[in-house]
Amino acid sequence: MALQKYFEIAIKSLTERGLRSWLTIIGIIIGVAAIVSLISIGQGMQEVIDEQFKKVGANRIIISPGGIFFGPLGSELVSAQLTKDDADFIKKIRGVEAAIGVVTKTIQVRFDDETKTLSIFGVPTDSEAIAQIKTIGFFEIEKGREFTQSDRYVAILGNIIAYDTFEKNITTGKKIRIEDETFTVVGIQKRAGTGIHDMIIRIPEDVARALFDEPEMVSTIFATAKEGFDVGEVAEDIKVKLRKKRDVKEGEEDFTVQTAEQSIESFKTILGVVQTVLAGIAAISLLVGGVGIMTTMYTSVIERTNEIGLMKAVGAKNSNILLLFLIESGLIGIVGGGLGLLIGFGMAKIAEIIAQAFGVGLRISTNIWIILGALLFAFIVGSVSGFVPARTASKMKPVDALRAK
Amino acid sequence: MIQDYMKIVFRSLVERGIRTWLTMIGIFIGIAAVVSLVSLGQGLQESISEQFEMMGVNAVLVTPGGPLFGIGGGAELTDDDLKVIEKVRGVQDVAGMLFKYSQVKFKDEIITTAVIGLPTDESADILLSMQNFQIAQGRFIKKKDKAKVVVGYLLAQGDVFDKPVELRDKIEIEGEDYTVIGSIVEIGNPADDSQVYVSIEQARIIFNEPKKYDIFWVRTLPGFDTATVAERIKKDLRTSRDLEEGDEDFSVETSEGLREAYVSVFAVVSAVVIGLAAISLFVGGIGIMNTMYTSVLERTPEVGVMKAIGAKNSHILSLFLLESGFLGAVGGAVGIIVGIALSNLITYGAAAAGWTFIKASFPWYLIVGSFAFSFIVGSIAGTLPAMQAAKLKPVEALRYE
Numbered sequence: 001m002a003l004q005k006y007f008e009i010a011i012k013s014l015t016e017r018g019l020r021s022w023l024t025i026i027g028i029i030i031g032v033a034a035i036v037s038l039i040s041i042g043q044g045m046q047e048v049i050d051e052q053f054k055k056v057g058a059n060r061i062i063i064s065p066g067g068i069f070f071g072p073l074g075s076e077l078v079s080a081q082l083t084k085d086d087a088d089f090i091k092k093i094r095g096v097e098a099a100i101g102v103v104t105k106t107i108q109v110r111f112d113d114e115t116k117t118l119s120i121f122g123v124p125t126d127s128e129a130i131a132q133i134k135t136i137g138f139f140e141i142e143k144g145r146e147f148t149q150s151d152r153y154v155a156i157l158g159n160i161i162a163y164d165t166f167e168k169n170i171t172t173g174k175k176i177r178i179e180d181e182t183f184t185v186v187g188i189q190k191r192a193g194t195g196i197h198d199m200i201i202r203i204p205e206d207v208a209r210a211l212f213d214e215p216e217m218v219s220t221i222f223a224t225a226k227e228g229f230d231v232g233e234v235a236e237d238i239k240v241k242l243r244k245k246r247d248v249k250e251g252e253e254d255f256t257v258q259t260a261e262q263s264i265e266s267f268k269t270i271l272g273v274v275q276t277v278l279a280g281i282a283a284i285s286l287l288v289g290g291v292g293i294m295t296t297m298y299t300s301v302i303e304r305t306n307e308i309g310l311m312k313a314v315g316a317k318n319s320n321i322l323l324l325f326l327i328e329s330g331l332i333g334i335v336g337g338g339l340g341l342l343i344g345f346g347m348a349k350i351a352e353i354i355a356q357a358f359g360v361g362l363r364i365s366t367n368i369w370i371i372l373g374a375l376l377f378a379f380i381v382g383s384v385s386g387f388v389p390a391r392t393a394s395k396m397k398p399v400d401a402l403r404a405k
Numbered sequence: 406m407i408q409d410y411m412k413i414v415f416r417s418l419v420e421r422g423i424r425t426w427l428t429m430i431g432i433f434i435g436i437a438a439v440v441s442l443v444s445l446g447q448g449l450q451e452s453i454s455e456q457f458e459m460m461g462v463n464a465v466l467v468t469p470g471g472p473l474f475g476i477g478g479g480a481e482l483t484d485d486d487l488k489v490i491e492k493v494r495g496v497q498d499v500a501g502m503l504f505k506y507s508q509v510k511f512k513d514e515i516i517t518t519a520v521i522g523l524p525t526d527e528s529a530d531i532l533l534s535m536q537n538f539q540i541a542q543g544r545f546i547k548k549k550d551k552a553k554v555v556v557g558y559l560l561a562q563g564d565v566f567d568k569p570v571e572l573r574d575k576i577e578i579e580g581e582d583y584t585v586i587g588s589i590v591e592i593g594n595p596a597d598d599s600q601v602y603v604s605i606e607q608a609r610i611i612f613n614e615p616k617k618y619d620i621f622w623v624r625t626l627p628g629f630d631t632a633t634v635a636e637r638i639k640k641d642l643r644t645s646r647d648l649e650e651g652d653e654d655f656s657v658e659t660s661e662g663l664r665e666a667y668v669s670v671f672a673v674v675s676a677v678v679i680g681l682a683a684i685s686l687f688v689g690g691i692g693i694m695n696t697m698y699t700s701v702l703e704r705t706p707e708v709g710v711m712k713a714i715g716a717k718n719s720h721i722l723s724l725f726l727l728e729s730g731f732l733g734a735v736g737g738a739v740g741i742i743v744g745i746a747l748s749n750l751i752t753y754g755a756a757a758a759g760w761t762f763i764k765a766s767f768p769w770y771l772i773v774g775s776f777a778f779s780f781i782v783g784s785i786a787g788t789l790p791a792m793q794a795a796k797l798k799p800v801e802a803l804r805y806e
Contacts, residue, residue: 023695027688034684066506066517079507079520079579079612106469108654115647117654252515254508281678284438285685288431292692295427299699 010328013300021332024296028336028378029343031286035279036344036374041351042275044365046268053264057135059097060260061235063090063221063242080254082218089245090221090238095229098132100124101218103208109201110177111166118161119200120178122208125151132224138197144172144187151204156187160198178203179211235259286377289336290385297329297389308393309401318394325390326383333382337375344374414728417700428696429736435686436740436779440771441748442682446675448752448766450668452593456762457664459535463497464660465635467621467642482618482655489645490621493637495629500528501618503608509601510577511566518565519600520578522608525550531624543572543587546604553607554583559598559759561588576601579611593762631659686779689736690786697729697790708794709802718795725791726784733783737776744775 014021063086066078087101103122108115123133125147133139134146147156155176162170162185170176174185183203192198209215225234239257248254301308308321348364355362418425467490469482482501490499503522508515523529525548532538533545546555556570563569570576574585583603592598609615625634639657643650658666701708708721748765755763 020695020698023691023698027691027695030684030688030691034681079505106654114649115652252508254517278678278681281438281442281681282684284434284682285688288434288685288688288692291427291431291434292688292695295424295431295692295696298424298427 006324006327007331009324010331013304013328014331017296017300020296020299024292024332025336025339027289027292028286028333028381029340031283031289032337032340032374032378033344033347034282034285036341036370037348037351038275038279038282039370040345040348040364040366041362042271042279043367043370044352044363045271047365048363049264049268049271053260057224058261059225059227059231060136061096061223061225061231061238062258062260062263063099063223063238064219064256064258066254066256082221082255083216084218085216086242086245086255087218087221090223090242093234093238093241095226095234095237097224097226098128099221099223100129100132101205101221103205103212103214103217104200104219105208105212105214107179107212111170111174112168114166116165118165120208120212121200121202122205122212123147123202125149125204125206132222135224136222138189138192139202140190140192141187142190144185146187147202147204151186152207153181153183154186154204155183156189156202157185158189158198158200159191161201162188165199176201181207181211231259231261235262286381290381293329293332293382293385294389296332297325297386298392300328301325301389301393304393305396305401305404308396309398309404312396312398313402321396322390322394325393326386329386329390330379330383333378333380333385334375336382337378340378341371341374410724410727413724414731417704417728418731421696421700424696424699425732428692428732429739431689431692432686432733432736432779432782433689433740433743435683435689436737436775437744437747438682438685439679440741440744440775441751441765442675442679443771444745444748444765444767445751445763446671446679447768447771448748448764449762450671450675451766452762452764453667453671454664456537456593457660457667459537460660461535461624462661463625463627463629463631464531465623465625465631465638466658466660466663467623467638467655468619468658469655481616482621483616484618485645486642486655487618487621489641490623490638493634493641495625495634495637497624497626498528498531499624500524500531500622501605502620502622503605503612503614503617504619505608505612507579507611511560511570511574512568514566516565516599519596520608520611521600521602522605522612523602525604525606528622531622537590537592539590541588541590543585545587546602548604548606550586550604551607552581552583553586553603554578555587555589555602556585557589557598557600557602558591559595560601564759565599578603581611591761593760595759598759631661635659635662686782690733690782693729693732693783693786694790696732697725697787698793700728701725701790701794704794705797705802705805708797709799709805712797712799713803721797722791722795725794726787729787729791730780730784733786734776734780736783737779740779741772741775 063082065080065082082101084101087099090096090099100123104119105122106117106119109118109120123129127149130147130149141156142159144156147154155178157170170185170188172185172188175182176185177183178201189197203211223234223238225231235257239253242255242257243250243253246254308316311321345364345366352362352364467482467486487499487501490496501524504519506517507520508517509520523532523546525546529545533540540555541558542561543555546553554576556576559565560570570585570588572585572587575582576585577583578601589602603611623634623638625631635657639653642655642657643653646654648654708716711721745765745767752763752765755761
């Protein structure tokens with residue numbers, strides 16, 4: 001029998017049952033839609049993170065004191081400290097292009113009679129360091145200029161600090177007070193969109209050290225690998241050599257060396273776990289939908305017992321009957337999957353529009369794998385749920401089936 | 406009469422055998438998921454509340470930076486601030502603490518954990534009056550103690566290092582040896598239970614922090630409203646730090662305020678998760694509707710006979726509604742039992758991993774509510790099919806093949 005015939009019979013059986021077929025399909029639609037919308041939103045988030053990562057640059061290595069949970073601003077919570085000496089030491093390691101030690105502190109800043117507590121980054125202003133900073137997308141200048149070697153009491157502001165922190169906007173040329181010193185604003189950064197980079201004030205390192213009374217301490221070291229060197233290997237090399245310099249054993253490091261990629265990865269892993277848990281809970285409804293298909297298929301088998309008897313009497317094999325019912329249940333699954341896919345994308349799109357209206361940079365993303373995966377999965381759910389009823393049908397004895405009322 | 410209804414309903418359900426069971430499974434999965442998630446969420450929320458209650462209703466926390474312990478950021482709190490707070494009307498005493506994440510070494514093993522400097526004057530009583538901050542072995546730190554340390558529950562249990570840390574053992578913090586003089590009872594989560602405690606004087610030396618405090622724990626006098634005292638602390642600190650209202654670089658929270666903040670965040674998260682789980686209940690309801698339509702079709706001639714011998718529309722309607730409600734209720738009951746079993750299983754698993762504050766809780770309204778809800782889902786799902794059955798014309802129903 002031609003495959004086409006199987007489909008004709010299966011479709012006829014589904015349309016005959018009209019409303020009930022649709023109810024079964026709706027069960028699958030709901031589950032698939034929930035999962036697809038969750039995954040496409042999660043996928044979009046991952047892409048946004050990847051874009052941020054490109055701004056940092058693939059050849060960055062970040063060295064921070066203590067464990068991995070604390071970024072540059074968390075260094076105040078950790079007892080271990082890195083020093084200027086460590087930064088100079090790292091600079092000399094083979095494969096390292098540059099290493100910039102940054103000293104940070106959260107401190108009161110005054111502008112136009114308003115006082116706020118903000119994060120100050122003391123950054124080196126030698127020509128080498130400035131050249132490095134210019135390559136970091138987060139620190140791009142929108143107005144004014146980058147530091148020069150001779151700069152002393154000047155500041156470059158993150159975008160949010162300039163425009164959304166104090167009541168009045170701060171423009172270049174204005175003066176701000178940090179502790180007891182007055183600084184002239186010479187530059188304002190482009191909005192990085194990451195929060196942290198938009199919320200900092202950069203001042204020259206030497207001035208910062210004097211201001212904070214921190215002659216040696218370095219909060220974070222930002223290193224760059226030379227072109228042609230493997231970033232991961234350079235990072236490992238830094239780890240080994242720094243361990244030796246600080247006289248600690250392997251596994252007992254009081255510092256962390258991470259490539260930009262690793263730090264992004266660890267964040268993506270957390271996001272992935274959350275996404276999996278949510279999608280898993282949503283998948284329960286797909287399981288229930290599958291049970292619904294099974295119920296429907298049992299009904300279908302019972303209602304068509306006579307038909308099965310007739311088919312068998314005129315020579316249909318067990319395998320023919322099995323295939324017939326499997327195609328019917330698979331069809332329910334795939335139609336439900338297809339419609340669920342469309343509705344799922346629709347819901348995710350609505351979520352995206354609503355989020356953007358509230359200023360949240362949520363974006364959805366789809367690829368061929370989500371589409372194929374959802375369809376295949378729905379088809380499998382349909383076939384698996386249909387298998388037991390289909391086997392029941394295929395094993396009927398022709399005589400009994402014909403005689404059944 | 407109702408007995409007759411029940412008999413007919415039962416017969417119809419039993420006749421359809423496996424299909425009846427499958428329909429019930431649809432509801433049972435959804436209810437089990439919802440019950441276990443709600444009971445775990447409820448239990449977690451109770452544990453969180455308990456932790457805050459142990460702080461006492463008269464506790465006020467002052468921290469640098471934003472609320473809920475924002476990492477980094479914020480001003481440094483110092484002795485000057487301590488003095489300001491002590492003078493606020495309604496304040497009984499203030500405990501200032503200092504902590505840093507640091508490497509702790511015991512018999513050649515190193516871990517990174519929080520080392521907490523605690524006050525040794527009368528204000529230490531604020532901490533020691535809490536139920537879950539009691540000395541299990543040995544004694545608490547005294548002012549004159551040098552190089553003495555009190556360890557958390559898991560350290561004393563031997564769950565952190567290979568061997569349990571015992572009284573008079575030596576552990577190394579930042580290269581200096583400290584003698585263990587006591588251990589604390591179990592607090593309930595691995596992070597808190599693997600901390601070590603020294604006197605704040607010692608902590609200042611270890612971390613080279615001569616002035617700084619990371620947190621002030623304030624106890625208010627009996628008879629004063631905690632929230633009012635907190636407001637006063639905020640105002641006085643603002644004045645002494647020369648800040649405008651709304652520009653605070655520190656945060657003042659009452660234990661009650663913190664509890665509410667946690668609970669409301671928690672409520673949003675659990676609503677999302679339970680909402681997702683409830684989708685499956687909806688799908689289960691659609692399954693019941695489907696089954697009921699089938700049931701109506703299969704029993705059309707029967708309905709015809711009933712009507713021919715005098716059954717009213719309302720009789721037929723209640724017959725089918727009862728059937729679908731029954732499907733929902735039985736599915737729900739099984740689901741509740743499975744859900745309870747599931748969350749107990751998770752509770753035991755979590756406890757084995759040291760997370761003793763994950764405890765499932767089954768308030769009566771959860772049980773009654775889910776049972777009622779599953780019955781309602783069943784009935785609603787059955788309404789349309791039952792109405793279709795009720796409206797059948799006797800002649801046509803009898804003639805139906």
